Amino acid sequence: MSEAAEDTGHATDGSGRRRGGDTRARIQQVALELFAEQGYEATSLREIAERLGVTKAALYYHFKSKEDIVLGITEDYFAEFDALIDWARAQPPSPATSREVVGRYLDIVRGGYEVFRFMERNQAAMRGSEGGKHRFEQFRPRLEALVGVLTGQDASLRTTVRVTTALLSVNFGWLFFCHPENLGDWPPSADPDELRSVVMEMASELLGV
Amino acid sequence: MSEAAEDTGHATDGSGRRRGGDTRARIQQVALELFAEQGYEATSLREIAERLGVTKAALYYHFKSKEDIVLGITEDYFAEFDALIDWARAQPPSPATSREVVGRYLDIVRGGYEVFRFMERNQAAMRGSEGGKHRFEQFRPRLEALVGVLTGQDASLRTTVRVTTALLSVNFGWLFFCHPENLGDWPPSADPDELRSVVMEMASELLGV
DNA sequence: GTCTATAGACGGATAGAC
DNA sequence: GTCTATCCGTCTATAGAC
Numbered sequence: 001m002s003e004a005a006e007d008t009g010h011a012t013d014g015s016g017r018r019r020g021g022d023t024r025a026r027i028q029q030v031a032l033e034l035f036a037e038q039g040y041e042a043t044s045l046r047e048i049a050e051r052l053g054v055t056k057a058a059l060y061y062h063f064k065s066k067e068d069i070v071l072g073i074t075e076d077y078f079a080e081f082d083a084l085i086d087w088a089r090a091q092p093p094s095p096a097t098s099r100e101v102v103g104r105y106l107d108i109v110r111g112g113y114e115v116f117r118f119m120e121r122n123q124a125a126m127r128g129s130e131g132g133k134h135r136f137e138q139f140r141p142r143l144e145a146l147v148g149v150l151t152g153q154d155a156s157l158r159t160t161v162r163v164t165t166a167l168l169s170v171n172f173g174w175l176f177f178c179h180p181e182n183l184g185d186w187p188p189s190a191d192p193d194e195l196r197s198v199v200m201e202m203a204s205e206l207l208g209v
Numbered sequence: 210m211s212e213a214a215e216d217t218g219h220a221t222d223g224s225g226r227r228r229g230g231d232t233r234a235r236i237q238q239v240a241l242e243l244f245a246e247q248g249y250e251a252t253s254l255r256e257i258a259e260r261l262g263v264t265k266a267a268l269y270y271h272f273k274s275k276e277d278i279v280l281g282i283t284e285d286y287f288a289e290f291d292a293l294i295d296w297a298r299a300q301p302p303s304p305a306t307s308r309e310v311v312g313r314y315l316d317i318v319r320g321g322y323e324v325f326r327f328m329e330r331n332q333a334a335m336r337g338s339e340g341g342k343h344r345f346e347q348f349r350p351r352l353e354a355l356v357g358v359l360t361g362q363d364a365s366l367r368t369t370v371r372v373t374t375a376l377l378s379v380n381f382g383w384l385f386f387c388h389p390e391n392l393g394d395w396p397p398s399a400d401p402d403e404l405r406s407v408v409m410e411m412a413s414e415l416l417g418v
Numbered sequence: 419g420t421c422t423a424t425a426g427a428c429g430g431a432t433a434g435a436c
Numbered sequence: 437g438t439c440t441a442t443c444c445g446t447c448t449a450t451a452g453a454c
Contacts (some may be wrong), residue, residue, distance in 0.1 A: 023419080039333030041250030044447060058420050060449070099240035124248030144395045157399050160409045161386055165378050165411060166397065172381075173374055177366075186353045187373065190366050198367045202374060205414060232437080253429065264433085267438050275430070421454075427445075436439075 026052060029114075031069045036037065036118040040070070040125040048185035067135065074119070074136055077112045081142040088149040098150055099122055102203045105146070106170050106196065110178075143167065148192045150207065166206035173199045233271045235261060238323075240278045245327040249279070249334040251365040276344065283328070283345055286321045291319065297358040304418035307359055311412045314355070315379050315405065319387075326384055352376065359416065375415035382408045 030051050034043040051055045063069045084104050091097040109116050119126060119139065127137045143164070150163045171190060177190045190198075238245065243252040254275060258265045261308070272278045293313050300306040318325050328335060336346045359372045368397050386399040399407075 027297060036333065038337050039250060039331075041248060042334065044336055045449090046447080051369070054419095055421060056448085057422080057450085061419060064449095066448070121336070122248075123329035123332075124245065125251060125333075127330070128247055128251050140393075140395070156387075157397065157403055158410075161382060161399070161404070161407050162395065162411060165382055166384070168381060169374050169378060172377060173370060177370060184349075186349070188366065188369065190370070194366055195370070198370050201367075202415065206411065254431090255429085263437095264439060265430085266440080269431070270437060273431095419454105421452100423451085423453105425448105425450075427447085427449105430444095432443080433441090434439100435441105436437105 027059060028064055028069060028073050032073060032114045032118050035070070036114060036121055037163065040118075040122045070118075071136055073115055074138070077108065077115055078138050078142065080108045080111075081146070085142065085145045085149065088146065093152065095207075098207050098209045099200070099204055101146065101150060102166065102170060102207070103200065105167060106174060109171055109174050110192075113175070113178075116171065120172070120175060162206045162208070166203040169206065170199050170203050173202070218342065220347055229324065236306060237278060237282050241282055241323045241327055244279070245330055246261055246322060249327075279327075279345055283347070286317065286324050287347050287351065289317045289320075290355070294351065294354045294358065297355065302339045304416075305417050307418045308409070308413060310355065310359060311375065311379060311416070312377060312409065315383060318380055318383050319401075322384070322387070325380065329381070329384060371415045371417070375412040378415065379408050379412050382411070 027048065031043070031048050034048060034051070045056045045059055059069075063072070069111060084101065087098070087104075088101045091100075126139075128135050146167060147160060147163050150167075151159050155163075169184055174195070177187055177195055178192055179187075179189055181189075227257060236257065240252070240257050243257060243260070254265045255267055258268055268278075272281070293310065296313075297306070297310045300309075335344060335348075337344050356369060356372050359376075360368050362370075383404065386396055386404050387401055388396075388398055390398075
């Protein structure tokens with residue numbers, strides 16, 4: 001969906017360099033990296049602007065606030081989850097369906113590596129309810145919906161915990177082991193295909209399918 | 210260890226009310242709650258002081274900086290992990306030992322609910338390397354050590370992922386389902402004993418013991 | 419679409435009285 | 437051990453020129 005790619009449809013110039021409307025996307029990309037590394041609150045707009053070689057004021061041409069930068073990024077991925085939820089609800093319940101749901105869940109995380117890394121490391125900032133402001137906490141309800149689809153109604157605690165853990169293990173497992181991280185030698189960086197099968201196997205066991 | 214309890218050995222007065230040295234612990238307790246709810250960077254010392262009915266300056270009598278408040282809290286729990294690692298290394302490798310390690314890991318998390326909630330939600334702030342500063346990121350090496358003890362040397366990717374997931378599922382599972390949280394009705398708040406057995410069962414399966 | 423300049427608020431931290 | 441008062445830095449956000 002939006003992975004450091006264009007979203008406004010502007011053309012490139014003759015030499016193939018990026019032009020015009022992709023500044024917006026570049027801001028989001030840089031902001032996301034810094035937010036994930038240093039934290040949302042700890043990263044200033046000045047820092048983002050500097051890394052892009054522009055000034056703060058330029059950012060405000062593209063986004064009306066700091067929060068707005070994040071909103072624009074996360075929306076796409078929440079929409080993908082919503083689509084997955086709708087799809088899952090339309091399928092007949094079966095072990096094959098469950099595995100397919102988990103597989104699609106993993107693919108969403110794969111496609112939005114930086115975004116999910118950001119969300120994982122800034123949970124407090126996402127929830128942040130300073131003075132009753134809502135902010136961008138919208139993951140929980142999606143997770144609840146997916147778990148509900150996978151467990152069916154009136155699930156036991158055991159089932160709920162296992163299914164929730166299955167999804168979050170997929171999520172975390174991918175972020176933790178498939179990393180272009182600049183940190184030490186642990187955890188080992190895994191081959192994507194191998195990691196995928198390992199993670200899917202775990203999830204299947206936890207789901208009991 | 211330090212759970213809103215005294216640590217300076219000061220006496221209480223005749224009526225049993227708290228006195229003297231426990232101000233330090235009360236600061237840590239309140240700070241931890243706010244840090245977990247709103248985020249470390251988003252919570253100001255003014256806010257902490259206000260909730261305690263004192264002024265910012267008073268906090269600086271007990272702690273030399275904002276970071277110092279957190280350091281004092283987390284140290285105890287990292288020490289508990291270190292003790293667990295030492296203990297695990299001294300045991301003969303066996304399925305029973307593995308289960309015992311996981312059980313003790315869970316007990317540490319149980320004992321430090323607020324602390325671990327804080328750490329989970331403020332990963333970015335804990336890692337925060339603004340200008341090369343180290344800060345209080347010390348969980349990873351402990352996790353690596355524990356995983357190493359549980360897998361033995363030269364473990365496959367599959368084993369490493371499963372064991373890591375086992376520990377983190379215990380961690381997350383407890384925080385996620387055993388909650389005095391003020392948020393909606395999901396996830397359901399679980400009975401501690403039941404949750405413990407569910408979580409331990411999952412971990413055992415992932416460990417393959 | 420990007421700039422300079424600045425407003426306006428709030429942050430962490432310190433000095434020194436009591 | 438807690439307070440008042442204050443310093444100084446940085447932050448988000450805006451106004452207005454080019």
